[in-house]
Amino acid sequence: MGSKRRSFSNPSSIADQNIDKKLRDAIDNDNYTISDNPILKDIKDDPSKIKAMTIQQLRTALRTAGIPPKGLKRELVSALQSYLAKEIDGESSLLADKQDPSNSDKRISMMMETKSxxxxxxxxxxxxxxxxxxxxxxxxxxxxxxxxxxxxxxxxxxxxxxxxxxxxxxxxxxxxxxxxxxxxxxxxxxxxxxxxxxxxSEPWTILAHKKPQKGWIAYNPRTMRRSLPIENTKFVKILSWNVNGLRALLKLEGFSAMELAKQENFDVLCLQETKLQEKDVESIKQSLIEGYENSFWTCSNTRLGYSGTAIISRIKPLAVRYGLGISDHDSEGRVVTAEFDSFYLLSVYVPNSGDGLRRLAYRITEWDPSLGNYIKELEKSKPVILTGDLNCAHEEIDIYNPAGNRRSAGFTIEERQSFSTNFLSRGFVDTFRKQNPDVVGYTYWGYRHGARKGNKGWRLDYFLVSEAIADDVHDSFILPDVIGSDHCPIGLVLKL
Known part of the structure; x- marks a missing residue:
């Protein structure tokens, strides 16, 4: 007759047949120890039995202990021995904690180290x-x-x-x-x-790009914006914002133009896509921020409640012009120019090429060249600052998904080449990119698919300046946390 050997059942059988209610309750509460488990208690009392166990018995014991039973027999033996050693040490440590509370912190640290x-x-x-x-x-x-x-x-x-x-x-x-x-x-x-x-909660601080290049980082205004120039340094601070409907913005709960002015303390505010009619301008002026008495508006004459640009300033300009001086381009209220002592400032809303790129040809063969010629003519008398929604993500770093938008308005190769040809190649500097050559920062997010929440955006808004004053730009920044539109404001600090 063979010697009697202890039978090892599967864990569920043991739980149902051999463990009393007290043990089941302990297991349910995840606080039982080896002494509560009849299978592990036996080998704990005599660890030498482990090596004599069959593979099936080893696997059953490991399952009972909640350990995946994987590997060859020697690996199963090692796993079970290691488990028993840790559990025995753990029980003694818990007893020590009761006697000396100061041990509890050490115990927690040890437990954290052993967790996967x-x-x-x-x-x-x-x-x-x-x-x-x-x-x-x-x-x-x-x-x-x-x-x-x-x-x-x-x-x-x-x-x-x-x-x-x-x-x-x-x-x-x-x-x-x-x-x-x-x-x-x-x-x-x-x-x-x-x-x-x-x-x-600040998605713009996480690099979001379908194909990021080595060295690219996300734009974080809290760490990348520069403090204002030192005292006794003359400078002007300009904000620009495509508001996508000014009346809707002013009615938006939680938005305060006064709060924006108080926090940023800007000298001039340029607006695009105001969507105002001429009859609305006077009432809007009455609700403007105190201290910014100088405001200049242009509205679309062909489509009511469409396009529109403005310049609002606490500094009185020397002169103001509306449009480019070309009738074919000036019916949609896309340009306001203010002349100040040391520069011209333009608030511009460049035409979108539209669905199916229906206005692409007009955009690249007529509008862009005309705007480029206009600012070069102004530059003959003093430097130029051109700001606004230019409706072009110039480089791949300026758009979350370049590959998927090759034929989307704002990222076609034709628009990008036109941007270079008519502005950058003619001596105008993209101030944000000059200051942040490897920084991914967006200014526009579509309303669909949670684009803003996931920071899946485009950089369509710019401050372009004449090369003559490019080195005087103290800061060119983005305010991605200001809501109220599908665009966010951008800013420029220029030393005078």
Whole structure:
């Protein structure tokens, strides 16, 4: 007769037949120990039995302990021995914690070290649940890290609306945020540089591009904007914004023109796509910001409530012109020019090539050359600052998805070449790109498909300046946190 051997059943059979209610309750609460488990208790009392166990018995024991039973027999033996050693040490440590509370912090640290990376990702995601915020769910594939344990830190910061002073070169967001529900950033990072962003309330600070090049970084106005020039330095600060309908913007809950002026303290504000009619201008003037008494508007005469540009200034200009002086181009209210002491300033809304590129030929053969000629003529008497929605993402760095928009209005090769030919090649400098050659910063996001939330945008808005004053540009910046339109404002600080 053979000697009697202990029978090892599968875990579910043991749970159903051999474990009493107390043990089942302990398992349900995830707080049972080896002493509660009849299978593991036997080999704990006599670890030498492990090597004599069959592969099936080893796998059953590992399953009972919650460990995936994978590998050859020697690997199963090693896994079970390691588990028992850790559990025995853990039980003694827990007893020590009860006697000396100071040990608890050390114990937590040890437990964190033994957790797998994927477990800690789950911990971080569970802990970071905040009401009313849609968390992006990410499937975290199992990360196999050889060698020593990896410390993993879960950094979870609940944010309130960020406030900063203009003097420090930063902008207070005009977006109404629920402080209790916004998560600024959550990362689960390992020493091997594994970084898993979970959520971000400032999407523009994350590099978003379909095909980013080496060295490209995301534009962050809170760190990249320059502080204002030192005292006793004369300068002018200009903001430009395609508002996509001024009346709608002024009615928007949460938007305050006064707050924008207070925070940015600009001298001149240029607007595009105001969509005003001539009859609306006077009433709009009455609601303007106090201190900005000088305002100049042009509206479309052919299509009511379409296009339109403006310049609003607390500095009185020497003279103002409307249009390019060419009747074929001046019926849609696309250009206002103000002459100041040391420069000309243009607020421009360049025609969109339209669906099916129906206006592409007009755009590149008539409009762009005429605008280029106009500003070169102005430049004969003093430098020129051209700002506004130029409806062209000039380079691949200026658009989230270049490959998918080769024949989209604003990124055709014809428009991009025209931009170079009529403006850049004729001595005008793209101030933002000159200051930030490798920075991805967008100024326009379509309303569909959550483009702004995912920072899937275009850079269509510019400050172009004459080469003669390019080195006097102190800062050229973007304000991506200012909402109210599908575009955001851009700014320029020019030393005089």
């Amino acid at each position: 990376v994927e477990d800690q990702v789950q911990d971080a995601n569970s802990f970071s649940k905040v009401s009313e915020v849609q968390q992006s769910r990410r499937t975290v594939k199992q990360l196999q890290i050889k060698g020593k344990m990896v410390d993993v830190n879960a950094k979870i910061v609940a944010t309130e609306q960020k406030k900063s002073a203009c003097a420090s070169g930063r902008m207070t967001s005009l977006t109404k945020k629920k402080a209790s529900s916004d998560v600024d950033s959550k990362y689960v990072s390992a020493k091997n540089r594994v970084t898993l962003p979970v959520n971000q």
